[in-house]
Amino acid sequence: MKVAVVTNDYPTESSPNVGQFVRITAQAIGAVHEVTVIHLRSEAAGGVENHYRDDAVDVRAFPNALKTPEDFDRAAKIVYSVAPGFDVMHTMNLWSLIPFGVLERQEEQLACAWVHTEPWQLATPQGWPSEIMSVEEILLLPDGLTAPAGKMLTGIADKRYGNYTAAVPYIVPKPTKFVERPRVQGALRLVSVGSVTAKHQPEVAIRTVRTLRAQGVNATLTWVGEGTAKIRSQEKVKDFGLEAYVRFVSSEEVGGVEAALDAADLFIGPTKEENFYLPLAQAILAGRPAVVGAGAADLEYVNQDTAGVIKVVKENNSKFWAAACLELQEATAGMSAAEVSATLGEKYSPEAIAKEYSEVYEETLEMSGFEV
Structure with a gap:
């Protein structure tokens, strides 16, 4: 499948520790599917769009600070315009929902299936732009919704009127080399x-x-x-x-x-x-x-x-x-x-989680009526 991962957080040379959750997840999925990261880079408009390869994924970085109504409209234009080239659009954090919460776009259908993964919370955070629909409202819209724990989805699954909802854990890689515990007497x-x-x-x-x-x-x-x-x-x-x-x-x-x-x-x-x-x-x-x-x-x-x-x-x-x-x-x-x-086995390995997301994509496509 062709998958577009939409995010406002992704590591860069100047901010290498930002967006590590998105990167490790996108890289795992990229080992199985054809993944392009649509990075709404936190810069003011007017910067240069970058297109580069990052290991298993392509990255298209669009300068967009996501601070003003003009930023929101521009972000919506980007995601809606690239959607026809993909089977699944996968947003991966709260602020990546902004393009989908622009009121003027609500009558326009995205040209591919939309899956959202919310790793931290399922509620509108402090500082959320007033021009954008609330997070609670937007989360009713994706064709598929995932969170790392089933109890995070309690309450919202029933409100999504049959849209696909599932728990997919975090990727937690094992160390490349084990170090034994100190275990010094006393x-x-x-x-x-x-x-x-x-x-x-x-x-x-x-x-x-x-x-x-x-x-x-x-x-x-x-x-x-x-x-x-x-x-x-x-x-x-x-x-x-x-x-x-x-x-x-x-x-x-x-x-x-x-x-x-x-x-x-x-x-x-x-x-x-x-x-x-x-x-x-x-x-x-x-x-x-x-x-x-x-x-x-x-x-x-x-x-x-x-x-x-x-x-x-x-x-x-x-x-x-x-x-x-x-x-x-x-x-x-x-x-x-x-x-x-x-004792934890391999259930949180990149391979295992990539397989779970593949199942999410397949189920979402089937339930939403999109075809690969």
Whole structure:
């Protein structure tokens, strides 16, 4: 099939870390289908359109800041004009919906099937342009709609009046090379990855380190991420006198998430709520057992297969968390990183997810009446 991936986020030389979700997904699909990325590049109008090859996909980059009504109209003109050359148009983030929310275009049918993937949220964000239909309204329109977790789609599937809706997980690649856990006698190196927010309860992780150290365990914590609770968390670390043992850092400061996981014994995530919890899946696939909060208990991959490497703690008392960390460290002492990783199998590999998107395209085309 010929697939157009429409996005306003895609890595460039000047912003290599932007749009990595879109790139890894487009590259996986590009190994199976003929993919062209339509990149609505965040620049003011008047720039030069670029057309280049990026591994498995072609990229057509159109300068468009998506800030003014003129930008919105121009973006709509681009996507509607290129549609006849494709079997499927696949939008991959909220802001790529803007061309489809221009009111003047609502009576015009797109010349190919339209699939939208929403990786983060299914609601209108703050700052959404008032000239554009709400996200909730636009999401009723695509021929196919996917999100990384079934519970994200609860409520909207019934409103889409028979249009195809399905859960397709994130791609979570295994590391190219496994690094074994440090597992130093008397020490416990904890790592967490993700936004430092109240939802992720960083104070529980900090108190867990304090409790472990009070029990004579040389425990440390490296939390990789940014967020509204980062400063408050760092102040709590100082209050407890744990500056030498607990760090809240950026990915760049530790050489990337993979390096942070490689240096740890266990992943800790006292989360209140998750849809997919990408950092947890990354940790397990990297070979790091995990102690997580009640918000992760109903995740698809927290099941019998991973029961030996993921421990759920429903209490917030750090004594329970400290005990769980020590128990899991001991219980997995004989497991290699590859054995921990194998509990998740290959279900989140690029090949597996590309196959799922192929099925989404086929089902969407069949249900919407388009033909390849």
